[in-house]
Amino acid sequence: MGDTDRKLFILDTNILLHEPHAIFSFQEHDVVIPMTVLEELDRIKDSKRDVARDARVAIRALEDLFRDATPDQISEGIPIIRQQEQSGTIAILADYQLQETIKAFADKAGDNRILNATLYLQNKRAPREVVLVTKDINMRLRAKGAGVRFVEDYRTDQLIDDVQYLTKGFQQCEGDFWQGIDQVESRTLGGRTLHTLSRAPFEPTFINQYVIDERSDFAGRVEDISPETVTIKDLSRERMMSRRAWDITPKNIYQGMAMDALLDPDIDLVILTGAAGSGKTLLAMASALEQSIERGMFDKIIVTRNTPDIGESIGFLPGTEEEKMMPWLAAITDTLEALHKNDHCTEGSLKYICDKANIQFKSINFMRGRSIQNAFVLLDECQNLTASQIKTIITRCGEGTKIVCSGNLAQIDSPYLTPVTSGLTYMVERFKNFEGSANIHLNGVVRSRLAEFAEENL
Structure with missing residues (x-):
């Protein structure tokens, strides 16, 4: 199959489910x-x-490669042609012919x-060098224990080495901002x-x-960047902290920055982490x-989030698509209740608001193929999405649509x-130089002193 x-x-199965075209990522190997x-x-x-589609895409890619190959060529390896250039080869190994050498974990035959x-x-x-590539952490441990010398994770789609290097969307200057600045043109x-x-x-x-x-x-x-200079729009911290949306004002400067981005009509994508x-x-x-009802900027509010087992579980729940989604979207309904807790009749207010703002709860599975116009889209729990899933949703957004992606990288369930x-990390890195997006990492827990203590000490 080539020189040393x-x-x-x-490749393990989960590599092709994570990235169906991963076979093209190994260059000359x-x-x-x-x-x-x-x-x-x-x-x-x-x-x-929900990975069934990725499995089909991977199978089609393999079928395209092996379409005209003979059985002998398939077992020996055929050249991979990518962008009219030959890189390495790809082969299928009939592993069922091999004598069993590992008898542990009989339930994991595959x-x-x-x-x-x-x-x-x-x-x-x-x-x-023979390298086993798998995204399954336990499989990597078992492989090393079984005597496999080289075991790796698939990192081609990894843009940063450590999440601590992820841009937070803001930078804090020591002391006074104007101290030490020699030249400024205002x-x-x-x-x-x-x-x-x-x-x-x-x-x-x-x-x-x-x-x-x-x-x-x-x-x-930051409004504009040139090779030598940077142009900063003065927002006035006092004015930013007194901004109000649906009777909510920021509790700290991080929330102030987030609200500024959320209310700015020139920003189409807002990424909130924290x-x-x-x-x-x-x-x-x-x-x-605020922007849908008070300002009339959007025709509807679409709320969606990833649910790891939604493909199988949603069908067994009673009711319409929106009613099936309600258990997973309880965080949104809790938030709506919190925004209207002081109303004379909270339940009546919620029904009125949901109708007037045209709030729609949608499953992420049914977002593909849509074109969303003049809507405010809230994509919650983004940390559980892959980069391709996030791309599927963002590419649905048409004219007049604003999308907010929120998530906590410490709570990944996948x-x-x-x-x-995570697709959330991928999105933060990919969009950091796009003038139509803003990213804010929210520091500090404002839910309660109990939640804040738990976040810091548990």
């Missing part, structure tokens, strides 16, 4: 797909799980066959005050990034109601996602 400089990558993986893809493609295939190729292809344009300063002290900087200082005096947002209880959903819903591979 080229590695041999064996060779890829092996065990027969077990094809059998598992076959089982999944006909299931009701995993054992993949481990056997890896050990078989490791011995047969020595001294070449001008007023249409009621807005803009300051043009040297870019160097603000590096790394991105468009729509907020700038605050420790003295609690200055607050601004701990549980930092106010992500409350601010988003308050801004949605078995194959980590904070660095």
Whole structure:
């Protein structure tokens, strides 16, 4: 299959479910797909799980590659042609012919066959590097325990090495903002005050990034970036903290920055990250109601979120699509109740508001293929989405639509996602230089002193 400089990558099923075209990501190296993986893809493609589509896409990609190949060529490996250039090769290994070498975990027959295939190729292809690629952490541990020398996670879609390097959407200057600034060119344009300063002290900087200082005096947002200078729009911290949306005012400067982005008609995508209880959903819903009912900017509010087992579970719940979604969207209904808790009749207010604002609760499964116009879209719990799922939803947004994506990277439920591979992390990194988006990490828990203590100490 080639010389010793080229590695041999064996792919687990979850790699092709996570990224159906992963087979094209290994450059000049060779890829092996065990027969077990094809059998598992076959089982999944006909299931009701939300990964069934990814399984079908992966199978079609393999079928396109092997369409004209003979059985001998398939077992030896055929060239992968990508963008009219040959990279490595891809082969299918009939791993059911191998003698069983690992007898532990008999209930995991598929995993054992993949481990056997890896050990078989490791011995047969020595001294070449044979690498098992899997997103299953336990599978990686078992492989190392079974004697597999090289085991890796699939990191091609990983944009940062550690979530601590993820941009927070704002930067805080030490002391007074104006201290140490030698040259500034200020001008007023249409009621807005803009300051043009040297870019160097603000590096790394991105468009729509907020700038605050420790003295609690200055607050601004990056409006324009040139190779040498940066232009900051002066927002006035006092004015930002007194902004009101549906009778909600910011409780801290982080919420103030979030509300500024949520109420800005020039920003189409707002990404809110932060701990549980930092106010992500409350601010988003308050801004949605304010702009839909009071200002008439949107025709409807669409609320959707990922539910890990929704593909199988939603059908067994009674009622319409919206009624089926209610158990998963309780966080939104709780927020609506909190916004109207002082009304004479909370239940009556909620019904009136849901009708007047045209609030629709939708399953993420039914978002594909739609074109959403003049709507405020709230995508909750984004940390459980992959990059391709987020792309599916964002590409639905048409003219006059604003989308808010919120999530907490410390609360990932998906078995194959980590904070660095979550679609939320991917989106923050990809959109940080886009002038139509803003990202704010909300520090501090404002839900209650109990929630704040639990967040810090548990």
